[in-house]
Amino acid sequence: MNFSQLQERVRAELLRRISRGTLSVSLLARQTGLGQPHLSNFLHGRRQLSLTALDKLLRAQQLVITDLLPSARGRGSPLLSEQIGEVGQVPLVSHSVALFEPYVRATSVQRMLEFPAETLRSLRPRCTPARRQWERFVAVRLSALDVFGMEPLLLPEAVLVLDRHYNSFAPYRGATSTLPHLYAVRNHQRLCIRYVDFLASRLFLRTHQPDIPAELLEPVGEETPNDLLSGRVALIVNEL
Numbered sequence: 001m002n003f004s005q006l007q008e009r010v011r012a013e014l015l016r017r018i019s020r021g022t023l024s025v026s027l028l029a030r031q032t033g034l035g036q037p038h039l040s041n042f043l044h045g046r047r048q049l050s051l052t053a054l055d056k057l058l059r060a061q062q063l064v065i066t067d068l069l070p071s072a073r074g075r076g077s078p079l080l081s082e083q084i085g086e087v088g089q090v091p092l093v094s095h096s097v098a099l100f101e102p103y104v105r106a107t108s109v110q111r112m113l114e115f116p117a118e119t120l121r122s123l124r125p126r127c128t129p130a131r132r133q134w135e136r137f138v139a140v141r142l143s144a145l146d147v148f149g150m151e152p153l154l155l156p157e158a159v160l161v162l163d164r165h166y167n168s169f170a171p172y173r174g175a176t177s178t179l180p181h182l183y184a185v186r187n188h189q190r191l192c193i194r195y196v197d198f199l200a201s202r203l204f205l206r207t208h209q210p211d212i213p214a215e216l217l218e219p220v221g222e223e224t225p226n227d228l229l230s231g232r233v234a235l236i237v238n239e240l
Contacts, residue, residue: 006065007048008133010057012102015043015130017061018222019186020100025222031060040222045129088117090161092139095191098162098184099230102134113139115161115235123234124172125165128226136165137234140184140191149207150193155238160184160193162231169198169225172232180206184230187217193233201225 017023025043029036034053041047049057058064091109093101101108120137144156154160162184166172171181180195185205187194194205194215203217203225219225 003051004048005133007042007054008130009102010054010063011043011045011130012133013063014057014061015227016100016102018043019227021189023061028057028060032056043130043222044224086117087114088120088137089113090115090120090137090139092141092159095140098138098140098164099186099189099191104135104138113159113161119235120161123163123166125163126168126170126172127165128167128224131165131167131226134164136163138162138164138231142193146191146193149209149212151208153208154193154236157238159237160233161235161237163234164231166232166234167226167229169196169229182233184233185217186228186230187215191230196229198225203228 014023014028018025025036025039028034028039032039032053034056038047038053042049089112091104092111092113093104093108094110097104097108125136139159139161142154142156142158142160147154147156147158169181183194183196185192185194185196185203187205192205194207197204197206197214201219205215205217206212217228219228
């Protein structure tokens with residue numbers, strides 16, 4: 001891991017803590033003595049930090065290098081990036097892990113699911129700099145409450161593969177496509193699956209049922225609208 005990769009992993013971890021409400025830019029500034037604008041530029045990928053400033057961040061948040069590395073899975077639990085023949089391995093995780101954890105640890109994996117490797121390889125990423133260091137694909141299972149308003153597209157116990165390297169509002173299939181864009185969204189610390197439209201720095205969340213009103217979602221504090229997109233729904237399996 002080089003210095004740039006280390007900075008990206010520190011950035012991702014700090015953003016995760018801010019998203020969970022356990023950290024703020026103002027608190028981080030007080031802990032480190034660094035200016036809030038300086039920290040904000042770092043967190044949003046607009047600048048890097050010096051080695052001295054990075055060391056202050058690590059000490060303030062009680063982080064060591066090993067905390068920023070994805071844990072190796074045990075034998076029988078392949079790494080996320082491993083592929084066996086034509087089969088790709090994707091970890092099934094909780095909604096909380098999908099939303100907040102850049103690196104999926106072995107203890108967070110409920111089970112490994114197999115999908116066609118060629119399908120996973122063909123998916124195009126488009127993400128913000130802070131998201132590039134996240135492990136890319138995770139799978140989540142939806143409850144009956146999670147799919148409310150999304151039937152019959154999504155059914156109870158559906159499993160979705162999320163591409164966490166696509167948190168852009170740019171149409172995946174090009175500007176001429178009329179197909180709606182389905183995302184996993186962080187909505188008040190909860191994962192929800194919605195069609196998303198972006199207008200005037202706000203997100204409009206729509207269900208599959210046209211009679212249910214759209215919900216308005218706005219970034220809070222230092223968040224950007226892209227931070228609220230946990231990933232594009234890449235695959236849907238309604239029976240598994």
